[in-house]
Amino acid sequence: MYPALFTTPGVRQFAEEIDAERQRQLTKFGEQHHPDIEPRDIPVVTHHYYASRADIWKQVNAERATPSTGGRCAACPGSASGPHTHTAWDGVLLEEVYEALAESEPAKLRAELVQVAAVCAAWIADIDSRTAAEEQPAAGQVSAPLPPELVSAILRDPDSPYYPSQITVVCDHCGAEDTSDYMVREDMTPTERLGVARKHLVTKGWEHDAKVGDDFCPVHASTSAAECAACRTAFDPADSRHDGRARYGLTDHCRRCVDRCHEGGAEHVCLICDPARYGGQGS
Structure with missing residues (x-):
């Protein structure tokens, strides 16, 4: 099997740091097995409490996401620019955490915990972006999630038809490029491989005009x-x-x-x- 390929900047480092922390936990505590909630609690009551907390934070986040001025806004950095939002990571994370704790079904709990981890990754990426010393990519450019030398070093699984391929999509309006690594098959045509990249880029705001075959970056998308x-x-x-x-x-x-x-x-x-x-x- 191939090593995991991450297309979201920062997720690879996040995963490696999580892996290192898990190793420290295993060394200190060994494998841990605990119930999802306090066994002396009444499950329906506990989950209801967590659900109510999730609803509270959902309302808080909705209020924070609504542009406003006046009141406490006077102390906000953006108060001079008129109505503005106040969304903050604490509320985003707490809403997800309480939603996870409110779930009683293992599959749903697991799905919610994945969302919690994703928010943690996004928060960490935001923190890193504030303190990053390296030069940022030029406007319209997206750096490759994996360096070419690492991709070329990946060993292919002889039993799998898929392998990593670096694909670049160019905006036909301004020339901006997005280069990422995607899993493709040998029997795929160049158009089919490009389609794999296009399908992913739609989630990032790119647009593909199937009639003429052009691609447009988020800035120039319809x-x-x-x-x-x-x-x-x-x-x-x-x-x-x-x-x-x-x-x-x-x-x-x-x-x-x-x-x-x-x-x-x-x-x-x-x-x-x-x-x-x-x-x-x-x-």
């Missing part, structure tokens, strides 16, 4: 819709947080609404996940 079809809030391309107001890929929905849709339980339906009922467009 913006036919000016507001989210779900919440009717104007798209903000600069707000690219996981629950921000930027457009989610090429859908007609903002990242916040898609994030909330994906968090829904088995009974959840909305115009994003059930367009037939609500007349929306699927994400």
